[in-house]
Amino acid sequence: MATPINILEETGWIDFNRQQKQSGAQLLALTAFRDRQIRSHWLEPDGRVVSATFLCRGEHFPSLSPHLPEVAWDEREIHDLFGYIPVNHPDLRPLIRTPRWPRHFHPLVADLARTPVWEDAEPDNPAREVEGEGVTIMKVGPTHAGIIESGHFVFSIMGENVLHMDLHLFQNHRGVEAALQGLDLSLVPPLVSRICGADTVSHQANWAMAAEQLAGHQPSETLVRQRVLLLESERVLSHLNDLAQIPAGVGFQVANQRALAMKETWQRGLFSLFGHRLLFDTITPGWTATAQMADLITLIDDVNQTWRGWRTFVEGHHGFQDRMRDTGTVKRGDADRLGAQGVAGRASGLAFDARSLSPWYHDLAVHTSTDAHGDVAARFRVRLDEVEESWRLLRKLATKLSQESAQDVEWQPPQDLCGETVAFTESPHGLNVHVVALENGKVTRYHIRPATFRNWPVLALAVSGTAVGDFPLINKSFELCYSCNDR
Amino acid sequence: MKRAQKSLQFRHLDAGSCNGCEQELNALTSRFYDIQQQGIDIVASPRHADSLVVTGPVTDTMLRPLGKVWEAVPGPKLLIALGDCAAGCGVFQAAYASHGGVAGSLKEPDVVIRGCPPTPQDILDQLLRITAAKDPGPKV
Numbered sequence: 001m002a003t004p005i006n007i008l009e010e011t012g013w014i015d016f017n018r019q020q021k022q023s024g025a026q027l028l029a030l031t032a033f034r035d036r037q038i039r040s041h042w043l044e045p046d047g048r049v050v051s052a053t054f055l056c057r058g059e060h061f062p063s064l065s066p067h068l069p070e071v072a073w074d075e076r077e078i079h080d081l082f083g084y085i086p087v088n089h090p091d092l093r094p095l096i097r098t099p100r101w102p103r104h105f106h107p108l109v110a111d112l113a114r115t116p117v118w119e120d121a122e123p124d125n126p127a128r129e130v131e132g133e134g135v136t137i138m139k140v141g142p143t144h145a146g147i148i149e150s151g152h153f154v155f156s157i158m159g160e161n162v163l164h165m166d167l168h169l170f171q172n173h174r175g176v177e178a179a180l181q182g183l184d185l186s187l188v189p190p191l192v193s194r195i196c197g198a199d200t201v202s203h204q205a206n207w208a209m210a211a212e213q214l215a216g217h218q219p220s221e222t223l224v225r226q227r228v229l230l231l232e233s234e235r236v237l238s239h240l241n242d243l244a245q246i247p248a249g250v251g252f253q254v255a256n257q258r259a260l261a262m263k264e265t266w267q268r269g270l271f272s273l274f275g276h277r278l279l280f281d282t283i284t285p286g287w288t289a290t291a292q293m294a295d296l297i298t299l300i301d302d303v304n305q306t307w308r309g310w311r312t313f314v315e316g317h318h319g320f321q322d323r324m325r326d327t328g329t330v331k332r333g334d335a336d337r338l339g340a341q342g343v344a345g346r347a348s349g350l351a352f353d354a355r356s357l358s359p360w361y362h363d364l365a366v367h368t369s370t371d372a373h374g375d376v377a378a379r380f381r382v383r384l385d386e387v388e389e390s391w392r393l394l395r396k397l398a399t400k401l402s403q404e405s406a407q408d409v410e411w412q413p414p415q416d417l418c419g420e421t422v423a424f425t426e427s428p429h430g431l432n433v434h435v436v437a438l439e440n441g442k443v444t445r446y447h448i449r450p451a452t453f454r455n456w457p458v459l460a461l462a463v464s465g466t467a468v469g470d471f472p473l474i475n476k477s478f479e480l481c482y483s484c485n486d487r
Numbered sequence: 488m489k490r491a492q493k494s495l496q497f498r499h500l501d502a503g504s505c506n507g508c509e510q511e512l513n514a515l516t517s518r519f520y521d522i523q524q525q526g527i528d529i530v531a532s533p534r535h536a537d538s539l540v541v542t543g544p545v546t547d548t549m550l551r552p553l554g555k556v557w558e559a560v561p562g563p564k565l566l567i568a569l570g571d572c573a574a575g576c577g578v579f580q581a582a583y584a585s586h587g588g589v590a591g592s593l594k595e596p597d598v599v600i601r602g603c604p605p606t607p608q609d610i611l612d613q614l615l616r617i618t619a620a621k622d623p624g625p626k627v
């Protein structure tokens with residue numbers, strides 16, 4: 001959705017963004033560009049996208065963080081990757097940069113033809129720790145005891161209680177946005193498909209949507225339905241994974257193993273339907289992988305046989321429910337202030353689900369499930385409901401698609417595609433946004449703003465004040481990916 | 488020194504993966520594959536491991552932790568690169584903070600399991616090949 005460029009002065013910039021938040025709009029992204037523009041995109045409650053731009057004075061721009069805490073990380077990231085300085089930022093420590101980065105190396109404005117010469121230093125940034133008698137500092141990571149992604153957490157604890165958890169993530173920072181810069185259109189899909197193994201379809205869909213919007217190409221209703229089918233299949237996959245991990249967080253092995261088995265059955269089904277167990281490489285501009293609808297219905301029926309018994313079992317297990325209740329609570333006000341996304345937001349009573357504003361879902365009437373409690377139990381339950389809702393949508397789509405003749409006329413974006421646009425989908429983890437600028441068929445800027453980037457600070461808040469032993473459970477109830485956060 | 492047992496106790500380290508390889512590695516613990524039954528297990532500490540499974544293209548921030556974890560695994564030990572990224576041929580090789588997979592950052596891996604991601608069955612087959620090779624004695 002291309003929007004006119006609306007350049008504002010200092011006060012206008014702050015006021016505009018603050019008013020957007022107050023009027024109930026969703027922040028899509030805060031994006032910096034090489035020509036010193038900082039642009040914000042907002043999704044209004046009626047589905048329109050509006051944007052505003054600030055042109056840096058020298059290297060400086062006024063920080064929005066004191067007024068909009070949810071962009072505190074965005075501005076730190078801009079500071080690291082572009083070197084632009086958010087004036088009055090409350091906490092301008094490095095977010096992605098480490099002491100190993102060469103001085104004045106800002107990858108998104110640097111000349112990357114020369115490989116950076118890394119400093120001979122440890123990659124650790126100073127942590128924010130609580131000082132005082134009886135306070136213990138506990139460091140976890142960056143490598144972990146299980147099979148999970150890398151991330152470093154510094155806990156300040158007093159007895160059992162977490163006073164503060166300082167997040168030191170971005171160990172998985174490969175430099176994906178820079179790697180996309182300068183690429184030819186045809187080379188974008190394989191990279192975008194691998195930004196995150198858990199939200200791959202959503203990322204692929206965003207790129208397809210962006211390229212089609214810029215070309216003014218309207219995909220057919222059938223193609224759109226096939227894409228929604230993939231998006232919902234991915235949601236089921238990711239939620240089944242999370243629903244397996246949450247019981248594992250309290251050592252509830254039976255529930256964990258049965259859910260893992262459902263996930264495996266689902267993945268095997270996806271492999272025989274679409275050719276990939278995680279749905280990589282299934283959407284490109286103008287194209288979407290297709291499958292036999294009857295087989296999809298059989299797969300849903302198959303998994304459902306285990307699902308019904310499993311749901312009754314976990315919901316009726318008092319010990320498990322008791323562990324989840326009132327653990328890691330996020331209040332609605334905090335969720336809203338920090339811009340919590342996806343399940344994390346909906347389980348704290350925020351009703352936002354990007355599907356309800358997406359034209360791709362216009363005839364599907366998606367039911368949004370919310371829960372006011374904000375605890376682990378709420379995040380667990382919202383996922384249970386969402387899996388069933390996705391199955392309902394999948395059945396509906398499969399029925400429609402089986403009545404439609406399959407293929408579209410083949411379409412490829414023009415080789416000289418130009419312009420800037422923003423595309424978004426609701427990934428299993430929440431609102432996932434891409435801001436894309438192209439010149440002459442090449443990428444000049446590719447900004448990826450996944451939901452997890454907003455949710456990490458929400459997790460830190462959920463953990464403070466709880467017993468440190470509850471961290472694995474609370475962490476699993478968010479199940480945030482590191483890869484698309486770190487990029 | 489020759490290995491005494493026909494088993495494999497690996498520690499996993501993510502050096503910048505997309506989480507695809509992790510998901511498939513995790514699937515090995517489900518009842519469909521049940522790796523423990525085959526004498527393969529995932530251990531919590533490198534000190535308890537006889538092999539290290541690395542995923543991801545090795546980001547700059549994970550370069551040193553990777554070296555330290557490898558150091559901490561007692562010998563004789565095996566270095567296993569899992570997935571195209573770790574194998575040095577994934578899509579993020581050209582990214583500025585990637586160090587060329589396991590071979591480009593630490594040393595030539597003993598075993599490379601290709602795929603993006605490799606399926607759990609592929610991973611299991613390759614791991615079983617290692618355990619089979621470890622035991623020169625007659626098969627039962």
Ligand code: SF4
Pocket residue numbers: 194197503504505506507508542543569570571572573577578602603604605
């Ligand atoms: S090899 Fe593929 S699945 Fe594995 S980490 Fe790399 S991109 Fe992800």
